[in-house]
Amino acid sequence: MWKYIAANLLSLQNISVFQYKNYLGQSWTFPERVTGITGRNGTGKTNLLDAIYFLCFTKSYFQKSDAQLVYGGAQGMRISGRFVRQEETYDVSAVIRENGKKEFRVNEMPCEKMADHIGQFPAVMVAPDDVQIITGGSEERRRFMDALFSQVDHDYLVHLMTYNRLLQQRNSLLKQMAEQRSRQFELLSIIDEQMNSPASYVFEKRTLYLRQLLEEITTRYIKIAGEQYDLRMQYESPMQQGDWQSLLRRNRDRDIASQRTTSGIHRDDISISLEDKMFRQTASQGQRKSMLFAFRLAEFSLLKEKKGFAPILLLDDVFEKLDQQRMQNLLYEVCVLNDGQVLVTDTHPDRIGESFSALGLPYQSIETSR
Ligand SMILES: Nc1ncnc2c1ncn2[C@@H]1O[C@H](COP(=O)(O)OP(=O)(O)OP(=O)(O)O)[C@@H](O)[C@H]1O
Numbered sequence: 001m002w003k004y005i006a007a008n009l010l011s012l013q014n015i016s017v018f019q020y021k022n023y024l025g026q027s028w029t030f031p032e033r034v035t036g037i038t039g040r041n042g043t044g045k046t047n048l049l050d051a052i053y054f055l056c057f058t059k060s061y062f063q064k065s066d067a068q069l070v071y072g073g074a075q076g077m078r079i080s081g082r083f084v085r086q087e088e089t090y091d092v093s094a095v096i097r098e099n100g101k102k103e104f105r106v107n108e109m110p111c112e113k114m115a116d117h118i119g120q121f122p123a124v125m126v127a128p129d130d131v132q133i134i135t136g137g138s139e140e141r142r143r144f145m146d147a148l149f150s151q152v153d154h155d156y157l158v159h160l161m162t163y164n165r166l167l168q169q170r171n172s173l174l175k176q177m178a179e180q181r182s183r184q185f186e187l188l189s190i191i192d193e194q195m196n197s198p199a200s201y202v203f204e205k206r207t208l209y210l211r212q213l214l215e216e217i218t219t220r221y222i223k224i225a226g227e228q229y230d231l232r233m234q235y236e237s238p239m240q241q242g243d244w245q246s247l248l249r250r251n252r253d254r255d256i257a258s259q260r261t262t263s264g265i266h267r268d269d270i271s272i273s274l275e276d277k278m279f280r281q282t283a284s285q286g287q288r289k290s291m292l293f294a295f296r297l298a299e300f301s302l303l304k305e306k307k308g309f310a311p312i313l314l315l316d317d318v319f320e321k322l323d324q325q326r327m328q329n330l331l332y333e334v335c336v337l338n339d340g341q342v343l344v345t346d347t348h349p350d351r352i353g354e355s356f357s358a359l360g361l362p363y364q365s366i367e368t369s370r
Pocket of ligand 1: 020021023039040041042043044045046047048068069070071138159317345346368
């Protein structure tokens with residue numbers, strides 16, 4: 001147990017893994033609020049952070065398929081951990097069965113829907129190589145928004161899932177109409193009508209949360225990059241041009257011709273420009289990294305504000321990617337100005353130790369080895 005559990009905190013006390021990635025079986029306890037995980041390359045530092053992420057999100061941050069999480073050649077895996085949230089204890093266990101089925105339990109109670117688990121134990125992963133949010137296509141930024149807003153607002157996730165299911169149905173119907181040369185306009189109108197409420201809900205919430213989030217990202221970026229830039233960020237959605245029904249009416253002929261839904265919240269994006277140029281095309285490597293940190297710290301702040309306690313912060317390999325001063329600033333911000341749990345990986349035990357000591361932070365050191 002932590003020495004200083006406060007009423008408003010979330011903490012992970014321990015974690016055990018079995019047949020997970022490079023670990024056949026291992027357990028760790030986290031007696032301090034700050035943990036440094038050190039070890040040579042490829043020894044499983046990131047895997048440990050990802051196991052924590054998995055317990056919080058029901059999926060890996062890095063791997064798309066659950067099968068990749070199972071120790072090579074083994075059948076099934078298990079991760080379990082004890083969280084304390086606002087003085088209540090929660091034993092969370094995740095199992096991937098031999099047949100690939102995933103099961104989550106909280107205090108022995110099975111989670112009927114994975115979606116119900118999301119947001120219970122909020123966490124933020126900062127993996128500096130993962131700049132796709134900034135450089136990738138719009139789906140990356142939607143994924144970022146959805147992961148964040150789903151943790152803040154459970155109804156957001158429910159409406160988003162409904163929208164995605166109906167979108168698939170609509171696209172199948174459009175395809176069928178083209179293949180069979182059928183005119184199933186009535187059925188199309190029914191689906192359009194059903195999509196109205198989830199589309200409008202998601203659009204409204206994105207508008208609301210992004211207003212705050214984009215402002216926070218902008219401020220953070222200027223602070224991290226250390227210069228005064230003309231940075232502009234904007235939420236872009238086809239729904240800004242009109243309500244759902246009129247949007248679909250306008251695009252119906254085009255949808256039928258292209259056999260898919262060409263407009264909707266599944267096309268939303270966040271546009272970023274720096275000095276009037278498109279950020280993802282012109283920004284330097286360093287600027288992209290700064291932007292990624294700005295996104296993640298803003299995500300951390302929003303979660304903290306909406307939940308009333310800090311999410312667990314997982315910092316992977318940040319020492320390699322930031323200079324000494326920036327690193328100290330970041331650690332000061334997340335470990336000293338915030339009271340949440342922080343786990344940091346690094347290949348150099350001395351470097352990590354010196355950084356925490358300089359900030360006067362008691363910390364626990366974990367070493368991974370082959
Ligand atoms: N399903 C799996 N079964 C067995 N080993 C795996 C599996 N998935 C990943 N690994 C192993 O895990 C190791 C990578 O672990 P991880 O990425 O956590 O290392 P790291 O300590 O963070 O390294 P770095 O310092 O390079 O980032 C690799 O050796 C990889 O082969």
